[in-house]
Amino acid sequence: GQSLEQPSEVTAVEGAIVQINCTYQTSGFYGLSWYQQHDGGAPTFLSYNGLDGLEETGRFSSFLSRSDSYGYLLLQELQMKDSASYFCAPPYSGAGSYQLTFGKGTKLSVIP
């Protein structure tokens, strides 16, 4: 089975740094993806960690520790437009198919 745990809500100040944690339990682990979804919008891909360690993409970084079944998304120099929901999504493979499993996500509110 699959289970994902993320904080439901996080509030941070513009210009600050925020970390969104994700713990997972999944059978057959291939890595961890992160997606962003603004209200009323489509989820969009942010980053993917296939191996342990840190991946950096501009203001966003993502970290994975397979031994701890844990990852996080780090957002630096927060901007108002970063207010959105963030989902960790491990790829899942089963029944000859492969897909992404999404949890409930973390709603980030950036305040002035």
Added chain:
Amino acid sequence: EAGVTQFPSHSVIEKGQTVTLRCDPISGHDNLYWYRRVMGKEIKFLLHFVKESKQDESGMPNNRFLAERTGGTYSTLKVQPAELEDSGVYFCASSQARSPGANVLTFGAGSRLTVL
């Protein structure tokens, strides 16, 4: 390249009626997925097509939901008859991946379904 296109963007129907949602994936993407998000809850997997074949439909709620992907191009998701609990946003996504790792999904803007 054109993105994933979904139609309609919003549909309001009465309980018992039928609705058909359409998704046009990115050209060349063999994988097509349907997901649903009910207000405040998780984005839940419904099913996965590879070309025209249903690879995994384990997430389909019940037999009121029927998905097709004729010719391996666009896909339709029909809900018949619709119930109140079917309300939510239905997302379609496509990808080129041929393995689970680094499977980057491109999502459409979603079809918001409201059942009254």
